[in-house]
Amino acid sequence: MLTSTICAAVSAAGLGIAALTAYRKRFLAATRIAAFSLVPIGLVLTGIVDWLTDVVLKPSVWAGFGILALSALLFMVSRVAERRRLGGGRKERKAAEPGAQSDALAPGASAPSLGPGRSASRPQGGAKKSADGEDFSDIEAILKKHGI
Template sequence: MLTSTVCAAVSAAGLGIAALTAYRKRFLAATRIAAFALIPIGLVMTGVIDWVTSIVFKPTVWAGFGVLALSAGLFAISRLVERRRGIAGRKERRAAAGSGAPAVAPAASAPSLGPGRKAPKSTPAPSAGSAPKDDFSDIEAILKKHGI
C-alpha cells in the first residue's frame, strides 16, 4: 500500500514537471517526461510493484538468492580445480609417455630433455673442409641437427 502511494506521488510529480516543460514550449521534452512519469503508476496498476515488494521483503527469497550464489560459487571453484588438475594430469601423462618413447630431437640440449636424462650421442657434423655431395647437404645437416 505504501509503495502504491509513493509510485502515485512520483507519477504526479513527473506529470507536473512535464506540464511546466510544456508551458516553456518544449513539447518534445515534455512528452518524454510525461512518458517516464507514467511508468510507476502503470507498474502499480499491473501489479508488478506488489510482486517486486513481495520478493524484496521476504527473507526466504533472499535465502534462495544466497543458495543460488553458493551454487554458482561452487560450480566456478570446481571448474577452476578441474582446469588446474587437467594441466597437471597432462604433464604427468606426457612424462609417462615420454619415458618409453624416443626423443623427438635426439641432439637437443640437456635442459630441453628434462632432469635426469642425458643427451644421446649424435652423429658428427660434416667438417667445413669436406666437399658437399650436393647443394642441399648443408640444409640436410641443419634439419638432422634439429631432428626434422
C-alpha cells in the first residue's frame, strides 16, 4: 500500500514536470519525462508479485501493461522525432561528418560566380562590371577585407 502511494506520487510529480517542460516548448524532453514518469505507476498496476496468478482476471494488470506500452511508444516516438530533427539516419549523419563528401553542394559551389564565359581559375584584375555595366568594386573591397 505504501509502495503504490509512493509510486503514484512519483508518477504524478513526473507528469507535472513533463507538463512544465512542454509549456516551455521542449516537447521531445517533455515526452521522455512523461514516459519515464509513467513507468512506476505502470509497474504498480501490473502487480509484479501477484501478476503471475491473476494476470487474466485483473483489469488493473492490463491497465498497467497498457501504460507500460504507452510509455514504450512515447520513447519510440521521441527517438524518431529526434532523428528527423537532427537530419536523418546513419547515412546522413555519416555524410555530415568532417571530411566526408557531401552531395548537398556542387563541386564548384564555393567558387564565385563570374558570369558567362569566365572561369574561377582565371584571375581578373581591376573593377569588374556585370553584363548590365554595374561596378562591384566596393563589394569586392568588402569581401577582400573579410578574407573572402
